[in-house]
Amino acid sequence: xxxxxxxxxxxxxxxxxxxxxxxxxxxxxxxxxxxxxxxxxxxxxxxxxxxxxxxxxxxxxxxxxxxxxxxxxxxxxxxxxxxxxxxxxxxxxxxxxxxxxxxxxxxxxxxxxxxxxxxxxxxxxxxxxxxxxxxxxxxxxxxxxxxxxxxxxxxxxxxxxxxxxxxxxxxxxxxxxxxxxxxxxxxxxxxxxxxxxxxxxxxxxxxxxxxxxxxxxxxxxxxxxxxxxxxxxxxxxxxxxxxxxxxxxxxxxxxxxxxxxxxxxxxxxxxxxxxxxxxxxxxxxxxxxxxxxxxxxxxxxxxxxxxxxxxxxxxxxxxxxxxxxxxxxxxxxxxxxxxxxxxxxxxxxxxxxxxxxxxxxxxxxxxxxxxxxxxxxxxxxxxxxxxxxxxxxxxxxx
Amino acid sequence: xxxxxxxxxxxxxxxxxxxxxxxxxxxxxxxxxxxxxxxxxxxxxxxxxxxxxxxxxxxxxxxxxxxxxxxxxxxxxxxxxxxxxxxxxxxxxxxxxxxxxxxxxxxxxxxxxxxxxxxxxxxxxxxxxxxxxxxxxxxxxxxxxxxxxxxxxxxxxxxxxxxxxxxxxxxxxxxxxxxxxxxxxxxxxxxxxxxxxxxxxxxxxxxxxxxxxxxxxxxxxxxxxxxxxxxxxxxxxxxxxxxxxxxxxxxxxxxxxxxxxxxxxxxxx
Ligand SMILES: Cc1ncc(COP(=O)(O)O)c(C=O)c1O
Numbered sequence: 168x169x170x171x172x173x174x175x176x177x178x179x180x181x182x183x184x185x186x187x188x189x190x191x192x193x194x195x196x197x198x199x200x201x202x203x204x205x206x207x208x209x210x211x212x213x214x215x216x217x218x219x220x221x222x223x224x225x226x227x228x229x230x231x232x233x234x235x236x237x238x239x240x241x242x243x244x245x246x247x248x249x250x251x252x253x254x255x256x257x258x259x260x261x262x263x264x265x266x267x268x269x270x271x272x273x274x275x276x277x278x279x280x281x282x283x284x285x286x287x288x289x290x291x292x293x294x295x296x297x298x299x300x301x302x303x304x305x306x307x308x309x310x311x312x313x314x315x316x317x318x319x320x321x322x323x324x325x326x327x328x329x330x331x332x333x334x335x336x337x338x339x340x341x342x343x344x345x346x347x348x349x350x351x352x353x354x355x356x357x358x359x360x361x362x363x364x365x366x367x368x369x370x371x372x373x374x375x376x377x378x379x380x381x382x383x384x385x386x387x388x389x390x391x392x393x394x395x396x397x398x399x400x401x402x403x404x405x406x407x408x409x410x411x412x413x414x415x416x417x418x419x420x421x422x423x424x425x426x427x428x429x430x431x432x433x434x435x436x437x438x439x440x441x442x443x444x445x446x447x448x449x450x451x452x453x454x455x456x457x458x459x460x461x462x463x464x465x466x467x468x469x470x471x472x473x474x475x476x477x478x479x480x481x482x483x484x485x486x487x488x489x490x491x492x493x494x495x496x497x498x499x500x501x502x503x504x505x506x507x508x509x510x511x512x513x514x515x516x517x518x519x520x521x522x523x524x525x526x527x528x529x530x531x532x533x534x535x536x537x538x539x540x541x542x543x544x545x546x547x548x549x550x551x552x553x554x555x556x557x558x559x560x561x562x563x564x565x
Numbered sequence: 566x567x568x569x570x571x572x573x574x575x576x577x578x579x580x581x582x583x584x585x586x587x588x589x590x591x592x593x594x595x596x597x598x599x600x601x602x603x604x605x606x607x608x609x610x611x612x613x614x615x616x617x618x619x620x621x622x623x624x625x626x627x628x629x630x631x632x633x634x635x636x637x638x639x640x641x642x643x644x645x646x647x648x649x650x651x652x653x654x655x656x657x658x659x660x661x662x663x664x665x666x667x668x669x670x671x672x673x674x675x676x677x678x679x680x681x682x683x684x685x686x687x688x689x690x691x692x693x694x695x696x697x698x699x700x701x702x703x704x705x706x707x708x709x710x711x712x713x714x715x716x717x718x719x720x721x722x723x724x725x726x727x728x729x730x731x732x733x734x735x736x737x738x739x740x741x742x743x744x745x746x747x748x749x750x751x752x753x754x755x756x757x758x759x760x761x762x763x764x765x766x767x768x769x770x771x772x773x774x775x776x777x778x779x780x781x782x783x784x785x786x787x788x789x790x791x792x793x794x795x796x797x798x799x800x801x802x803x804x805x806x807x808x809x810x811x812x813x814x815x816x817x818x819x820x821x822x823x824x825x826x827x828x829x830x831x832x833x834x
Contacts, residue, residue: 173703181704183668183695185624186722187749189731329630330621339623346624347750349726446668446695448623451704459642460673461620 168413168480174363177486179453179479182362183446188342191349196364198269203371211264219293220249220256222375226383226540232510238530239393239537243513244380244408246544253516253545254376254404255286255357261372262355263290271353273297277341279306279334279400280471280518281313282545283357288322298322301340303333306470312549331464334474338448358401359478362449366478373407380540381411388538396421397542398521399492400436400471402478404544409490419491422481423521425467426494436465437494438477439485452479468497468553469517471545495524501557503527504547516545517553566654569661569689569718569741572611573776573797583742583798584830585778586610587665588805588822589632591618591641595649597815602653604819605805606660608826612741614692614800615650617643617666624667624694626753628803632810643670643679651686663690663720663741676708680715690718690741697721698731698738709738722746725765732772742776745769745796747783754803755782758791766795786832793833801829 174180184192202208216222225248229241246254259276266274274296278284284300291298300317304326307314317324330336338361345354359369377395384392395412397405399422412418427435438453445454447462455463455475467473484490495503503523508514515523522541533539547554576583586605590598602613618636622629643666650662664683671679671693683691691712693701698721701709712719718740723732726749736743745766748759759782769777779792780800789799805822812818 173699175704178704181700182697183700184697185694185724186697186735187624187724187726187746189697189724190726190728193728329627329634335621339621342623343626343751349749446672448621449695454669456669456673458673459644460670461637461642462669 168410170363170367174367176480176483179451179482180363180366181451182449183451184362184449185346187346187349191345192362194269198265199364199368202265202268208264208268212261215260216375220260222249223379224248226380226387229511232507235510236527236530239533239535239539241526242384242392242538242540243543244376244540246376246404246542247513247515247519247546251286251289252548253282253286254373254407255283256289257375257407258357258369258372258403259283259286259290259355262368263294263296266353266355267294269353271351273299273348273352274355275299275341275344275352276355276357277301277334277337278357279337279473280469281306281310281317281549282471284322284324285313285316285320287355288317288320291322292320299344300324301327301337301344303331303337304328305332306334309553310470310549312552334470335448335462358403359406359480360401360448360450360476366450366480369403370406370410370480373403374410376404376407376542377409377411380408384538384540391415391418392540393537394419394421394539396423396522396525396539398423398472398518398544399477399481400474400518401476402481404542406478406480408542409484413489420484420489421525422490422492423525424492424494425469425472425521426496426499427466427468428497430494434466435494436467436473436475438475439492440494447476450476450479452476453482468500468557469521471516471518472521493525495521499524499528501554504550504554513543514547515543516547517550519544520547566659566687567661569612569663572661573742576611577776577797582793582796582833583611583776583778584609584826584833585612585614585780585798585800586805586826587614587616587800587802588809589616589618589629589636590646590649591636591639592632592806592809593635593815594639595641595645599649599652599656600819601809601822603656603658604823605826606658608823609830610660610826611798612661612663614663614665614802615646617646617664617670619667619670622667624751626751626803628754628806628810629752632806643674647682647686647688650688654687661689662687663692664688665692665694668693668695676711680711680717683717684715688717690720692720692744694722698734701738720744723769725749725759725762732769736773736775739775742778742797743773744800745777745779747779747781750781752781752803754784754807756785758788763795770795786828789829789832799833
């Protein structure tokens with residue numbers, strides 16, 4: 168499903184930007200349109216996907232988890248096994264190949280959990296481009312390891328000290344850098360967010376996830392799955408899994424947002440629980456905002472889901488009834504983090520743990536002959552420190 | 566209350582240039598905003614731009630970001646800004662007022678209600694920073710209709726990066742004047758004029774006829790003097806906001822903004 172020529176999916180999307188960005192956004196749009204269908208671009212992309220990212224990633228049957236929960240057959244799409252350990256690299260590789268063709272020498276990006284930042288720093292090192300990453304100061308603290316990884320990869324990491332010091336502030340700051348340095352710089356946005364054409368471009372580069380799943384599950388099971396499940400921050404790993412299945416109406420699609428400390432307590436990042444339509448960081452979408460249109464602070468144990476907006480295509484899929492959205496709390500995600508580690512020997516990213524948490528909650532309601540596929544968007548090594556902190560707080564509380 | 570058009574036409578006829586002053590509404594609080602507008606008008610500002618505070622001002626540099634943060638901490642929102650404009654008018658201040666805002670607070674308020682209130686309290690124009698004229702004509706056309714109905718003037722930006730093919734469109738959709746962004750970047754004070762600016766202005770001047778007001782980064786008399794022959798006026802924002810931020814007390818803030826506006830206005834003529 169593509170947006171209309173102005174970047175809208177129904178009433179969502181578009182391009183709401185300061186005038187200075189009009190020309191550079193147009194330039195990216197033209198480049199994307201031109202290259203995405205070019206054979207040499209596609210050949211280049213496939214080459215690096217295979218030789219560098221290590222695609223295709225496996226679709227692993229989670230046998231012990233399946234038996235433990237006693238419900239449907241559970242498959243995990245192993246984006247945790249990509250180079251750098253999260254799906255983010257699918258997008259950064261695609262976009263950097265475009266940036267290179269545009270002749271850009273400097274890459275700017277934001278990062279929340281640091282996974283996108285690491286994936287950007289990685290492809291910049293691979294192609295020898297200069298790299299500047301903006302990261303909220305709070306996130307630099309909870310994701311210290313990733314800050315170090317980015318620096319090791321040669322990136323300059325700039326902590327953002329204004330605003331709420333998380334992902335949205337990093338995006339603001341990256342955009343400010345971009346308007347100031349548009350001639351030589353390319354802004355490599357990390358999720359299916361922001362002004363057109365970013366949501367479409369990120370969707371395109373992440374859709375490899377769903378395309379592989381389709382092929383793999385047909386080979387393993389001879390049929391399509393009944394349900395696809397993914398966590399939703401900005402929405403890139405979820406849309407990457409969902410997109411190739413949009414026309415397969417019998418496959419139900421479930422997105423899991425971050426319920427944080429709690430919805431009632433208003434300490435969460437679940438845009439579809441209490442959010443409303445607004446215009447934020449270049450796009451018209453559902454956002455968490457107060458009655459005056461100020462963006463609200465969000466909360467989640469996972470930095471990658473801690474964001475007040477959501478990709479416009481998800482709003483459209485929800486409105487059309489094509490996808491359903493729910494949430495998992497910090498507590499449920501931490502529990503899933505530990506269960507998957509023990510059951511399958513896979514430590515999931517805290518973001519992905521939200522999707523697992525949904526399965527743990529809902530598996531009992533689905534019969535054994537059903538098949539579900541969960542996107543394991545990333546590995547959890549980066550989250551071990553957060554997990555230690557969380558469990559020590561739990562001990563104090565109990 | 567004077568209209569933006571009449572004000573600028575008169576200035577043009579007299580062979581003079583317009584001085585537009587920007588401050589963030591609600592910094593340090595809304596009552597003081599009313600006083601500051603009075604001070605700045607007395608000092609000779611021809612048009613006042615009031616920034617509506619927003620949590621995520623991505624087109625602004627640190628000075629205006631911090632002003633926005635201070636205003637939000639005071640609980641300042643669009644409704645309050647409109648009320649303070651009403652107070653400004655009650656004091657008999659007739660200087661045209663433009664609200665400079667990000668889209669979300671406007672969208673949330675509702676375009677119809679917003680336009681009506683603007684008319685009631687005496688706001689002349691609206692400058693939506695993150696709206697292009699293309700979106701204004703298409704997806705946000707009800708915004709355009711609402712403004713037209715109440716005769717509130719939309720103002721659009723033009724930047725050094727704006728493609729020549731869009732100049733006419735911007736001129737058509739902007740009503741009071743064209744706000745020409747003097748450099749690629751965010752708002753905020755800089756010492757020099759950006760390279761190639763004067764040449765660009767000459768080119769634009771040949772094509773567009775509406776008043777051309779130049780701003781972003783201006784703070785010095787020399788900058789203003791150099792620019793004046795190439796445009797119909799200038800905007801000074803962060804430099805004034807900085808005076809408000811750094812003054813020891815409010816009395817000093819008023820005094821310093823007054824002398825800054827007086828000084829720069831003199832350089833303009
Ligand atoms: C492993 C992982 N999964 C999911 C996300 C959430 O982003 P998105 O919703 O764009 O997939 C992140 C973001 O940092 C991440 O690192």
